[in-house]
Amino acid sequence: MNTCSGIWFTKEEIGLSNSSFVSIEKLTYAFESNRPIFQNLTMDVKAGEFVSVIGASGSGKSTLFKLITGLLEPDQGEIWINGENVGNRLGKVGYMPQKDLLLPWRTVLDNVLLPLEVSKENSQRRIPEIREWLNRFGLTEWETAYPDELSGGMRQRVAFLRTIMTGRDLLLLDEPFGALDSLTKRNMHSWLLGLWGELQKTVVFITHDLEEAILLSDRIYLLGRETLQEINVKLPRPRSSELIYQSEFITMRKELECMIHDDR
Numbered sequence: 001m002n003t004c005s006g007i008w009f010t011k012e013e014i015g016l017s018n019s020s021f022v023s024i025e026k027l028t029y030a031f032e033s034n035r036p037i038f039q040n041l042t043m044d045v046k047a048g049e050f051v052s053v054i055g056a057s058g059s060g061k062s063t064l065f066k067l068i069t070g071l072l073e074p075d076q077g078e079i080w081i082n083g084e085n086v087g088n089r090l091g092k093v094g095y096m097p098q099k100d101l102l103l104p105w106r107t108v109l110d111n112v113l114l115p116l117e118v119s120k121e122n123s124q125r126r127i128p129e130i131r132e133w134l135n136r137f138g139l140t141e142w143e144t145a146y147p148d149e150l151s152g153g154m155r156q157r158v159a160f161l162r163t164i165m166t167g168r169d170l171l172l173l174d175e176p177f178g179a180l181d182s183l184t185k186r187n188m189h190s191w192l193l194g195l196w197g198e199l200q201k202t203v204v205f206i207t208h209d210l211e212e213a214i215l216l217s218d219r220i221y222l223l224g225r226e227t228l229q230e231i232n233v234k235l236p237r238p239r240s241s242e243l244i245y246q247s248e249f250i251t252m253r254k255e256l257e258c259m260i261h262d263d264r
């Protein structure tokens with residue numbers, strides 16, 4: 001039972017539009033004969049929204065992404081992306097899995113070019129544009145470096161840039177900063193907040209870090225054993241990573257911890 005104080009807001013109060021970019025309706029999924037991970041799960045993500053998905057380990061967050069991309073098919077229910085309900089959704093999203101999956105034998109530039117090569121675009125023609133991106137991602141000096149020469153934060157930026165190069169409006173980011181130390185993570189938060197404001201992409205972001213979820217998101221979905229709770233975050237944008245020291249932020253964090261505790 002939820003005994004938390006309920007400081008969160010309605011969608012209207014945080015000024016969200018009503019148009020869904022991702023719409024998941026009554027989704028049911030089980031691995032083989034196991035107990036279903038999801039039963040009649042319904043959620044949506046608005047165009048241009050930043051939504052985080054949090055929940056205990058094993059609650060199904062990565063599985064949800066695999067269902068959204070079409071790597072797995074629902075047993076029941078429907079997944080719509082930008083008004084389309086199609087089987088091959090992988091081509092409709094930029095997906096950054098938990099492991100960065102950079103190809104060790106390719107340089108930074110060649111890793112970033114990969115989505116263009118896969119989609120049979122003339123990647124060489126886009127190199128000037130990609131060099132501009134590398135500059136904005138602080139990677140210019142590392143263009144010819146190989147992944148094992150990079151720090152964790154740099155690898156994440158290369159993987160993220162490669163995800164952006166898919167050109168998709170929807171980005172699914174599975175714990176992109178999970179392996180980083182807290183200082184690097186904070187730098188990445190500032191960097192991502194700035195970039196997201198500029199890119200105007202729709203982002204769904206998996207994390208275990210409650211501060212990160214509140215700082216970055218418009219809304220948070222808390223995936224429980226058999227429940228899904230939706231939390232609207234009313235913090236003004238643009239946001240800075242210094243926000244985490246403000247009393248309003250600390251209250252939100254405590255409230256989220258309370259909801260997670262009640263959910264167990």
Ligand SMILES: Nc1ncnc2c1ncn2[C@@H]1O[C@H](COP(=O)(O)OP(=O)(O)OP(=O)(O)O)[C@@H](O)[C@H]1O
Binds near residue numbers: 056057059063
């Ligand atoms: N290929 C698979 N076959 C069978 N069971 C699986 C498979 N992949 C995941 N599972 C199970 O499904 C459940 C959800 O896994 P999932 O990886 O989606 O959880 P998660 O919330 O992302 O976990 P974490 O936070 O640890 O990354 C877990 O119990 C996991 O063991």
